[in-house]
Amino acid sequence: MEVHLSHSLQGEAAAREGERLIRACVHCGFCLPACPTYQLLGDELDSPRGRIYLIKEVLEGRGGVIARAHLDRCLLCRACERACPSGVEYGRLVATTRGLLAAQSPRGPRDRLLRWLIRTIVPYPARFSRVVAVARWIRPVLPASLAAKLPTPPPAALPPVLHPHRRRMLLVPGCAQSVLSPATHLSLARVCDRLGIEPIFSPGSGCCGALFHHLGSEEAALRQIRRNIDLWWPELQAGAEALLIPASACALMVREYPDLLARDPAYADRARRIADAVKDPADLLLSEGLRLPIAPPGRAIAIHCPCTQQPGAVEALFRKLGIPLVPQPDSPACCGAAGAYALLQPRLSNQLRARKASALEAGAPAEILTANIGCQIHLASGSQLRVRHWIELIDECQTQAGASHGVPTRGEANGHGREACPAVQT
Amino acid sequence: MTHPSLGSFRRVLAARGEQGDRPYGTPGTGGPSCSPREILRRLRGAVPGCPLLSHPEELRPYECDGLTAYRQIPLAVAIPESVAQVQEILRVCRTLRVPVIPRGAGTGLSGGALPNRSGLVLSMTRFRKILAVDPLNRTARVEPGVTNRAISEATSPFGLFYAPDPSSEVACTIGGNIAENAGGLHCLKYGLTVHNVLSVKILTAEGEWLVLGSEAYDAAGFDLLALLIGSEGLLGVVVEATVRLLPRPPLARLIVAAFPSVESASTAVGKLIGEGFAPAGLEMMDNLAIRAAEAFVHAGYPVEAAALLLCEFDGGPEEVDDQIELAEKRLRESGADFLRSSSSEEERLLLWKGRKSAFPAAGRMAPDYYCMDGTIPRRSLPEALLRIARLSEEFRLPVANVFHAGDGNLHPLILYDASHPHELQQAERLGRRILELCVELGGVITGEHGVGVEKLGSMCLQFRAPELAQFHRIKEAFDPDGILNPGKAVPLLHRCAELGAMHVHQGALPFPEIERY
Numbered sequence: 001m002e003v004h005l006s007h008s009l010q011g012e013a014a015a016r017e018g019e020r021l022i023r024a025c026v027h028c029g030f031c032l033p034a035c036p037t038y039q040l041l042g043d044e045l046d047s048p049r050g051r052i053y054l055i056k057e058v059l060e061g062r063g064g065v066i067a068r069a070h071l072d073r074c075l076l077c078r079a080c081e082r083a084c085p086s087g088v089e090y091g092r093l094v095a096t097t098r099g100l101l102a103a104q105s106p107r108g109p110r111d112r113l114l115r116w117l118i119r120t121i122v123p124y125p126a127r128f129s130r131v132v133a134v135a136r137w138i139r140p141v142l143p144a145s146l147a148a149k150l151p152t153p154p155p156a157a158l159p160p161v162l163h164p165h166r167r168r169m170l171l172v173p174g175c176a177q178s179v180l181s182p183a184t185h186l187s188l189a190r191v192c193d194r195l196g197i198e199p200i201f202s203p204g205s206g207c208c209g210a211l212f213h214h215l216g217s218e219e220a221a222l223r224q225i226r227r228n229i230d231l232w233w234p235e236l237q238a239g240a241e242a243l244l245i246p247a248s249a250c251a252l253m254v255r256e257y258p259d260l261l262a263r264d265p266a267y268a269d270r271a272r273r274i275a276d277a278v279k280d281p282a283d284l285l286l287s288e289g290l291r292l293p294i295a296p297p298g299r300a301i302a303i304h305c306p307c308t309q310q311p312g313a314v315e316a317l318f319r320k321l322g323i324p325l326v327p328q329p330d331s332p333a334c335c336g337a338a339g340a341y342a343l344l345q346p347r348l349s350n351q352l353r354a355r356k357a358s359a360l361e362a363g364a365p366a367e368i369l370t371a372n373i374g375c376q377i378h379l380a381s382g383s384q385l386r387v388r389h390w391i392e393l394i395d396e397c398q399t400q401a402g403a404s405h406g407v408p409t410r411g412e413a414n415g416h417g418r419e420a421c422p423a424v425q426t
Numbered sequence: 427m428t429h430p431s432l433g434s435f436r437r438v439l440a441a442r443g444e445q446g447d448r449p450y451g452t453p454g455t456g457g458p459s460c461s462p463r464e465i466l467r468r469l470r471g472a473v474p475g476c477p478l479l480s481h482p483e484e485l486r487p488y489e490c491d492g493l494t495a496y497r498q499i500p501l502a503v504a505i506p507e508s509v510a511q512v513q514e515i516l517r518v519c520r521t522l523r524v525p526v527i528p529r530g531a532g533t534g535l536s537g538g539a540l541p542n543r544s545g546l547v548l549s550m551t552r553f554r555k556i557l558a559v560d561p562l563n564r565t566a567r568v569e570p571g572v573t574n575r576a577i578s579e580a581t582s583p584f585g586l587f588y589a590p591d592p593s594s595e596v597a598c599t600i601g602g603n604i605a606e607n608a609g610g611l612h613c614l615k616y617g618l619t620v621h622n623v624l625s626v627k628i629l630t631a632e633g634e635w636l637v638l639g640s641e642a643y644d645a646a647g648f649d650l651l652a653l654l655i656g657s658e659g660l661l662g663v664v665v666e667a668t669v670r671l672l673p674r675p676p677l678a679r680l681i682v683a684a685f686p687s688v689e690s691a692s693t694a695v696g697k698l699i700g701e702g703f704a705p706a707g708l709e710m711m712d713n714l715a716i717r718a719a720e721a722f723v724h725a726g727y728p729v730e731a732a733a734l735l736l737c738e739f740d741g742g743p744e745e746v747d748d749q750i751e752l753a754e755k756r757l758r759e760s761g762a763d764f765l766r767s768s769s770s771e772e773e774r775l776l777l778w779k780g781r782k783s784a785f786p787a788a789g790r791m792a793p794d795y796y797c798m799d800g801t802i803p804r805r806s807l808p809e810a811l812l813r814i815a816r817l818s819e820e821f822r823l824p825v826a827n828v829f830h831a832g833d834g835n836l837h838p839l840i841l842y843d844a845s846h847p848h849e850l851q852q853a854e855r856l857g858r859r860i861l862e863l864c865v866e867l868g869g870v871i872t873g874e875h876g877v878g879v880e881k882l883g884s885m886c887l888q889f890r891a892p893e894l895a896q897f898h899r900i901k902e903a904f905d906p907d908g909i910l911n912p913g914k915a916v917p918l919l920h921r922c923a924e925l926g927a928m929h930v931h932q933g934a935l936p937f938p939e940i941e942r943y
Contacts, residue, residue, distance in 0.1 A: 001494055002793060002844035026789035027494045029533040032597045033573060042551035042571070043477065043505055044487050044532065053487035063483030083596070085722045086789025330579075 001025050001052075006061025014096050018059050021093040024086050025052050031080035031090075036334040036352055037073050045070045048080035048090055055097050064104030071101065073345055075338035075352075076214060077307035092259070098216050115215050118340050122176055123207030123224065129179045145346055148381035151180055160190040165198040169279070170232060170240040174250040175207040177373035181388070184246050184373070187395035188281060192244070194292055194398060195284070199244070200235055202228075208245075210253040213260075214339050222264075225257055229270050242279035246389055248309035248372040249339065254278050281391055282313040282371070290320055293401035294394070299366035300324035303390065304356065304379060306372035307334050314371055314390050323397070326363025332356055335370075337378030353382040361385060369393055451882055451921075452660060452901050454912030455523040458544050462501050465522055469504065469546070472514040479503040488547050491532040491539040492594070495796060495850055496879050500527065500541030507552040509629070509665050516633040516663065516909075519546055525912050526631075528659040530571065530602030533594040535785075535797045536878030538606055538658050538914060545912075548663065550601050556580045557666070564671040565624060565641060570601030570664045574610075577669065586671035589616035592874070593782045601664045607656030609874035611781065612738075614832035615706040618874060620655040622670045628654065628662030631905040641668060653900070658876050659911040661904040675740035678706065679750050680774045683757040684731035684764035688712055688815070688827075691733035692807035694760035695831040698737070699804060703753055708832030709736040709781050712811075715828035715839070718787040719780035727780055728764050735762070735831065736781055738774075784828040785839065792824070792841035796853045799881075800864030801835045801873035813863055814838055821856040823849070835873030836864065862887060877915045885915075886922030894919060 003022050009015035031048040032038050038047035045054065045066070051074055054067035071094065078091045107115070121127050132150065139147050169192060173185040189199040208228065212221035232243065245251040255278050257271040264271075303318065303325060305311055318325055336342065336352025357379060360368050368383060369390040370376050380387040458465055466480050479485060480502045489497040501524070506512050519526045525545030532539055541547050553569035556577065560566070561584040566577055574595040577588040591610035592598055598608065604626060609618045616622065625639035639651035654661055685691035691710055698708065711719065711727075711734045720727045727734060735757065739749040750767050757765060768774035780787075788795045802810050811827060814836075818825040829837040840856055842849040861871045861884040871877075871884040885894070897916040901908070 004845070023793040024789055026786050026793075026795060027490065028492055028786035028789075029531050029594065029597045030783070030786055032531055032533075033575070038551075042507075042549065042554070043479075044503075044549070044551075045479070045484060049532075050487040054483070057483060057486055062486070066481055066483040085783035085786035087722065088789075329583075 001027055001056065003056050004060055006059065008061065009059060009100070012100065014100055015059050018055060018093060018097040018100070021089055021096065022052055022056050022059070024088045025049070025084075026086050027053075028085070030085055031083050031088075034079040034083035034333075036075055036077060036079070036332060036336070037348060039332065040348065040351055040355075046073055048074075048084075048088075052088070052090070052093065055093060055101070058097065058101055058104055064101060068101050068105045068107075073348060075307070075334055075336065075341055077334045077338060079307060079333050095213070099218065102216055114344065115340075118343060119212060119215055119217055119220065122340075123211050125175050125178050125206055128175060132179055145350075149342070149377055151377060151380060160186055160193065162189060162193045162198065165193070165196050167196060168198045168200055168240045169242045169244050170202055170235045170277075171199040172202045172208070172232075172243055172245045172250065172254075174245065174247045174373065175211070176377075177247050177250075180377055181373055183392055184389040187389070187392040188244060188246050190395050191281075191285070191289070191391060191398065195288055200240055202232060202235070208250040208253040209257075209260075210249055211339060213253070222260065225260060225271075226264075226267055228254075229257070229267055229274060232274055233270050236274065236277060241277070242284075243274065243277045244279055244281055244284065246281060246371070246391060247374075248280075248306045249374060251278050251280065252308040280310060280313060282310075282317050285394065286313070286317050286320065289317075289394075292398055294321055294397045295401040296321065296323045296397060297366060297393065300326045300363065301393065302326045302328060302360040302363060302365035302368050302385075304335055304360055304368055304370040304375055304387075305333075306370055306375045307338075309371045314369075318390070321394070321397075323393075326365045328359055328363065331359035335375050335379050337372075337374040339374050342374070342378045349378070350382065353378055357383040367393075451879060451913035451918065452898065452908065452911075452916050453918065454525055454542070454908050456908075458501075458522050458524045460522055462544075465518075465524055465546075466502060468518050468522065469502070469515065472518045473504070473506060473511045476507070476511050476515075477505040479505075485541075488529075488532075488541060488549075491529070491534045491537060493535050493537045493540075493797075493878070493880055494794065495844070495854070496537040496540050498541045498543055500547045501544055503547040503549055505549045505552055512548065512550075512629055512663060512665060513633040515546070515548060516629055516631065520631055520633070520907055520909055523907060523909065526663070526909050527911050528601070528605070528663050530599030530605075531573070531594075531597045533598045534602060534606060534876065534878065535799070536606070536872070536876045536880040538876050538878035538911075539602075540879050540914070542913060550599065550663075553601075553665070559584065559586075559671075561586060561671075563641065564673070565668050566671055567666065567668045568600055569666060570604075571599045573597060573599055574603065577671075581671050582674070584671075585674050587674050588669055589613075589622050589672050590619050593785055595782075600667050600669065604655050604664050604667060605657065605659045606876035607874065609830065609833075609835065611707040611709060611778070611830065613874070614708055614830065615704060615740075616672065620652055623651070623655060623667055624670050625668045626651065626654060626664050627666040628664050630662050631907060631910050636662060639668075656876065658878065658915040660901050660915055661910065663910070675706075675742075675746075677743045677746045678738055678740035678771075678774060679746050679768050680736060680738045680777050681750060681754060681757065681765060681767045682727065682777055683735045683737065683754075683762040684728045685733045685735070685760075685762055686731070687761075688733045688811050689808045690761035691735055692811055692831065694735060694757055694762065695807055696804050697760055698753065698756060699832060701756065703749065703756075705737050705749075705753070705832060706740045707736065707738040708830070710734065710827070710829055710831035711736070711781060711784060712827040714791065714824060714826035714841075715784045715788070716780075718791050718826065719784045719828075721790055722783050722787040723776065723780040725776050725780040726766070731764065736777065738778075781828065784826075785837075788826055788839050788841060791826070792843055794842050794844045794850075794853075795826075796840040796842065796857055797875070798836065798838045798840070798857050798860050799872045799875040800838075800861050800869055801833070802864050802867045802869030804832075804834045806867040806869070807831065807834065810836065810863060810867055814860055817856055817859050817863070821852055821859075823853055823856055825856075830873070833873070834869065836860075858884060879914055882915075882917040882921060885917045891919055891922070894922065
């Protein structure tokens with residue numbers, strides 16, 4: 001589509017980039033059925049095509065307030081990108097023009113406060129864990145919607161007994177997950193150990209940068225990203241062969257580091273090498289984990305594939321391992337979590353969750369498994385079933401297989417293991 | 427508050443640099459009878475709770491459908507969710523003489539859902555329930571906002587599917603399909619929308635129910651259903667449809683055949699059909715289209731080929747395998763230098779995906795495209811394609827061809843860049859010449875996309891004044907006030923006279939009976 005940049009925006013690099021990206025769109029509408037909010041509301045303005053049009057208006061110097069409201073409703077699930085035949089980079093378009101939009105229509109005080117709170121608490125595990133602890137105390141007086149988001153404190157997860165291995169991988173638990181679901185990365189660590197890989201817990205890293213990025217704090221996001229690169233780079237240099245990130249949204253963000261730092265010569269190269277080193281735990285298991293003994297659960301489970309997860313990878317792994325899955329014929333893609341979206345757009349987020357949860361529960365699974373902490377917490381607050389990261393079930397099944405065969409995993413047998421990691425990285 | 431008179435409303439519009447209705451299509455209401463503000467107030471009162479968009483920033487994304495060359499900001503957009511709301515909206519609009527433009531997913535390629543500046547866009551996207559599936563009668567009763575793909579998915583557990591499959595089947599709605607009599611890749615064997623819809627419930631311009639057709643294959647009286655299908659929203663608003671379902675063929679296989687020239691490929695099409703093959707689909711793509719599609723789906727199309735034929739057979743496994751073998755032989759004899767036939771369902775769908783995404787994939791080659799829809803007799807394919815290539819050179823705009831070769835339905839995609847001055851006009855001129863060519867070869871100006879606003883001028887090439895006058899009488903019988911989608915589908919006679927003056931063909935003046943000024 002043609003875009004005529006307004007006079008005042010012609011000098012802006014972001015506006016010119018936005019123009020370039022919009023010109024790829026031919027307004028065909030193939031993206032409409034892929035969009036969760038369009039499915040819910042049926043309004044062109046809440047579809048990818050409509051949002052692109054709204055951004056176009058802003059670039060042409062018309063409006064902004066309405067555009068921002070509808071862009072705020074976008075989950076950034078990017079299902080539209082996979083559906084788009086003309087290759088519109090929607091996610092990049094939104095990220096590129098976010099600043100321009102913010103300048104056109106500043107947010108109200110309540111919105112600003114909420115975003116500030118999320119930005120200053122969640123990405124910092126130390127702060128976040130304290131807030132979560134306090135919130136558990138005052139749970140009875142919290143609004144029900146918020147209280148439901150608080151997972152019950154997990155049973156004190158046993159730190160895995162790990163062994164030194166020649167192969168090493170960097171394990172990045174992320175900010176929200178390390179606080180809300182520490183069992184996830186502990187399970188991943190145990191599975192790595194069984195594979196003969198020593199998991200190195202990334203020292204002191206917090207947010208991957210996604211939360212800042214999605215809330216429009218570009219500078220904070222870049223600061224955080226550079227900090228992470230500085231922390232991870234020495235480990236890669238020292239021989240860690242990959243980055244394992246259990247939360248799929250964080251993994252996707254790290255894969256985008258090279259794009260975000262493309263114009264920073266000091267970091268661009270390292271960002272690219274780090275992004276290349278990101279390995280999906282499902283791929284790791286598919287390529288080398290099928291040989292480990294496993295005792296599949298008796299009842300079928302349901303898998304929710306996060307929008308940020310490569311579609312089908314976890315399902316393929318489970319099929320190969322003989323773990324029964326319930327069919328989900330009419331399952332919508334997105335659960336409505338989308339990072340901070342669940343807090344910023346509770347109404348839509350909950351509607352999407354209700355649809356997804358009922359589709360997931362339709363086949364009466366034993367539990368729901370997913371690959372991202374945001375989806376996990378969000379779905380858990382809207383489903384009667386247990387919701388956790390898939391790696392936890394794999395870990396459990398492997399442990400059981402070891403127990404039933406009477407063959408303890410190596411470390412437990414010879415007693416030379418060492419306690420490797422604290423439950424929460426703060 | 428005093429209500430401004432019609433005159434003052436027109437003055438307001440004139441001051442905004444606008445006029446009443448579009449001057450060229452079916453006649454409109456002559457303009458609303460009160461101010462925009464009053465119209466909005468009355469609508470809000472009539473359908474409380476129904477989203478009604480009226481801020482200019484909200485309206486602009488509705489200013490066009492899949493054809494972006496024509497744009498018009500409407501007065502408002504309503505997104506009702508119940509038939510009662512649609513009824514109320516129609517009642518208010520008729521009273522106030524406000525044009526109503528029904529809209530599905532907005533994927534149409536002829537501007538059929540182009541808004542009217544003083545009218546209301548009636549978005550039917552929230553009507554997306556599949557009301558009933560009757561596997562014994564092989565029918566499904568659906569709301570108008572349901573997509574083609576959704577019907578096929580919902581009926582697939584019964585081994586059934588809904589046959590019409592336009593490229594946009596994932597997104598386009600059955601209401602829009604009915605309005606435009608949509609076709610698709612498989613209409614060669616299974617027919618157009620008109621052959622696959624058994625009955626529709628519409629609301630007339632007066633807001634009254636009307637059921638056309640029946641669940642049986644024939645209904646008593648005139649076939650008003652066939653009249654309604656393809657009437658482009660001029661006669662009524664579809665609020666429910668009963669569609670015919672077909673049993674899924676046990677097997678379908680697709681041959682992809684590459685040819686060293688467009689001519690040899692198009693000759694092969696005539697030969698195949700002439701020899702009695704009955705493919706489920708027979709599609710052709712030229713080199714430009716092949717490259718665009720391949721870049722999106724990586725289906726393994728040979729990107730060096732001058733033309734590809736995609737030929738599908740479906741039915742019982744033995745029959746299909748036989749047909750595939752025979753057709754491959756014929757295609758090779760016709761000059762195909764690359765043949766690949768699908769050996770799995772995944773491979774078949776992947777090979778089709780390139781074809782289905784070819785239009786928007788053209789967005790990778792140019793920022794804008796203009797899609798034509800002329801249909802010609804199959805035997806004229808080689809000549810038509812040759813002359814289109816010449817026209818493309820003459821107008822200096824690339825034309826990608828991707829079309830339903832089996833039924834001669836051409837889809838030349840004229841690639842242009844709207845930000846370059848005059849390229850749009852140039853593309854339109856080229857498009858008109860292509861349609862003239864279709865009519866000259868004994869064809870028609872539209873195969874499945876409808877006339878909309880885009881082909882109003884070309885309608886004058888196709889029909890004579892008495893025929894057009896008859897169309898206007900039909901419109902008047904259904905919608906005497908002209909509130910439904912005015913300005914579309916049927917040109918006003920003076921429009922043809924004006925156009926005719928520009929194209930004196932072989933000394934014969936078109937529409938000689940109309941006075942010219």
